[in-house]
Amino acid sequence: MADRDHPLGAMAHPGAGVLRHMPECLALPASKRAALIDSSRLMQIAAGAPLPDGVDVACLLSGRLAVLKPMPDGRGHIVGLPGAGAVLGWTAGAGNGAATNGYDITALEPCELALLDRGLFCDLLQTLPDLEQRLIAQVLDEAEAARDWLRLLAQPKVTDRLAGFLMMLGRELMPGDGVLHIPFRRADLASYLGTRKETLSRAFHQLEAEGAIRILDPAAVQILQPALLEDMAGLDAEDPPAPI
Amino acid sequence: MADRDHPLGAMAHPGAGVLRHMPECLALPASKRAALIDSSRLMQIAAGAPLPDGVDVACLLSGRLAVLKPMPDGRGHIVGLPGAGAVLGWTAGAGNGAATNGYDITALEPCELALLDRGLFCDLLQTLPDLEQRLIAQVLDEAEAARDWLRLLAQPKVTDRLAGFLMMLGRELMPGDGVLHIPFRRADLASYLGTRKETLSRAFHQLEAEGAIRILDPAAVQILQPALLEDMAGLDAEDPPAPI
DNA sequence: CGCCTCATTGAGGGATCTCAAGTTGTGTGG
């Protein structure tokens, strides 16, 4: 197993902080749970920092990550925004490679990760079909989310794509006051949305002019009319309908 | 179990045709395999026809399907193009609903499906962890493919998106002569690629003018310069690089 | 302050959308 003098491995009760947040997708019988928690270590990642190498199986306790697909030009393309409860690296034994399966993973906010022992976790998978089913459901949810991104990017107008992006970002991330923090620079967000930073900037200000949002600073907007954003992002009626 | 007088259930050796094509992802011990094949029925779907209601667990033996995510306007958005070997509906027990999990599934070509017995299949899943791992790998591959679609749709230019689409469509579907059948109407394909049918038509003819393809008829093109298409679809160098 | 990065704004040209008309191919009925 890994060394015990990990940056955060020396704390007196390694499982205490983990236990407090352990997500429901890892609900387990008490004995198993205790063993898993006992073998876990807590890792914290600063906003903007990448997932360190060597992370094997891990569970995201708090914060939000960005999963980027590496591109030939050295940058990445946003591909998913897993939140608390996501389990990383558990599929590696299923035929893939490392914990991140070849993706770049970066923290969008300060994140807490529970590093789990692979051997123990794989044992749990084999003995608890229920756990495996929950993790499969998680993978299916991620695939579903990727398909929502597809629908979003298929909007012909940049302003509509931005509206959809804000809705997706806010769906699980927005506090009550409607203030949404945008954890991307303009150039990166533009790349994800299939446009350029200048056009994206204009799209932000157009949404503001239409009263849908208010720009607090380049990295934060207040959602004023979610319904308006949904309209722009959603349906665009076209020609007469027809089957394939 | 289901009735035995299914349109194709009355054939003398229901498993014979299935056995011939049974994909490797369903490789099983001989006895299990025989039982599964014995309980299966063969279904054929014409090109353009939707997957009939009531299909539970099924394995695609030949042909290609389109998975469409239903949209508010009644049309769907293309979300995946599973080919032979895909297993449908096996995740329903994992928390979701029907065989198609809420997607519209349509045959792009004449397809052969093996309809499997759910109870038997679930038993197999529980007793053969290897099988489940292969199916999980399949789900992960689908998620991966959805992410490729994301990259494709993030291209700012319609011609580039079309080039990428042709590459994706041809990756597993192209015969040796490079003639690619396009199983979508212009308006639908335009919707999937985030543009309009007129612009898409012009993009096709631009690709032809550049010598990358030759338009045989509206539903078939010959790929003349795959490398050129890859270039257009692939990398688009942008501003100076930077982390998130 | 100088220097850097990032966001914004402006201007011009190119790409795309939209509406409209023309073309092709197919099936139907005489």
Add this chain to the structure above:
DNA sequence: CCACACAACTTGAGATCCCTCAATGAGGCG
């Protein structure tokens, strides 16, 4: 076989949107 209707694709023209290049703020840092 031909006339016709119909659907899908193509082409054209003008308006709009977007990309590109360039210049200007705004903020952080030595």
